Amino acid sequence: MVDTGSLAGAKQIFHKVGLRRLMPFFTTASVLALILSLAFASSAQKSTDAEKSDLLIELQNVLIESDDFGKRAEAARALGQLGSGKAVKPLLRSLSDSSDEVREQAILALGQLRSRAAVSRIIVVFRSSEAPRLRSAAAFALGLIGDRRAVKALVAELNSSDEASRKNIIVALGLLGDPRAVTPLLSIPHDEEHKGCAPIAIALGQIKRGVPSDKLFDWLNGPEGDICPNAAIALVLVGGKRQVSPLIQVLKSENAISRQSAAFALGTLKDKRAVLPLIVLLNDVDLKVRLATISALKLIRDKRAVEPLENVVRSDIDTNARERASEAIKVILATGNEAELNSHLPISDLPLS
Helix, strand or coil, rough: CCHHHHHHHHHHHHHCCCCCHHHCCCHHHHHHHHHHHHHHHHHHHHHCCHHHHHHHHHHHHHHHHCCCCHHHHHHHHHHHHHHCHHHHHHHHHHCCCCCCHHHHHHHHHHHHCCCHHHHHHHHHHHHHCCCHHHHHHHHHHHHHCHHHHHHHHHCCCCCCCCCCHHHHHHHHHHHHHHHHHHHHHHHCCCCCCCCCHHHHHHHHHHCCCCCCHHHHHHHHHCCCCCCCCCHHHHHHHHHHHHHHHHHHCCCCCHHHHHHHEEEEEEEHHCHHHHHHHHHHHCCCCCHHHHHHHHHHHHHCHHHHHHHHHHHHHCCCCHHHHHHHHHHHHHHHHCCCHHHCCCCCCCHHCCCCC
């Protein structure tokens, strides 16, 4: 039985383990059920091995024998949370369940258990299923498991899958970290507003090896109407501080989106070489560039920026810019933990809309 006192602990596990990544697959009701099952699993971990074994058997019986597909799905989910390799066999059997919901939860549970024994079966589901929810779950699970046998199958479906599945394929390829995925990822057409490019940039950043920085700079500093601001994320992840000097050059771009994205990246890298070039952008004609620059200087925390920021507080025509500059000055002049509390760069400073 789950006591209400364990819910807080369950929620902590929910965030600490990283299960929020599974959120796209769940409805609000099923998220609550997941938290409850987490509490159940957390409680079980504190119990004796015998009690945990009894719980495992009980969940397996529900998964195999229940006529209620909802209960079977919850049992599959709870088995994934329980973290026992003994759950793999019944979960593999559930990949043939008559209910797509049960199959989906079994796939995700196998992914959570990092079961390499399940890779071949999940690849079969991924390739053969016509249900987007199953293909999407299979892609994500393959990424969680981390077995590079899945790379070829995932790459083959990059351009032929539905949007939800394609997003999870990209996420999975990033998790797998295999350089064979670099060229296919770079070849994916960008949407007109570049809102769907973030997963590509993050995946390339996770892979790192074999990702050409010059191609990312082409995305960042390309012709008008074809600039991908998400390239800033990839450049930070792939090259780190090696990208500082080239990004400083992008600050001089004629395109505001390029300047804004470069300021975002330089702030994230926290390299003091960027301070003076960023100070120049405090007078940029584009408000979004100025806001990104203020945030970057706040994150770098170099006192050379204080006086220029004070000028912003006195003279910028935008209230938001003045307020941000005032806050940045406080952070730069602060020390220790007080400064750390403010050391984050708003993702809103990346031009994604």
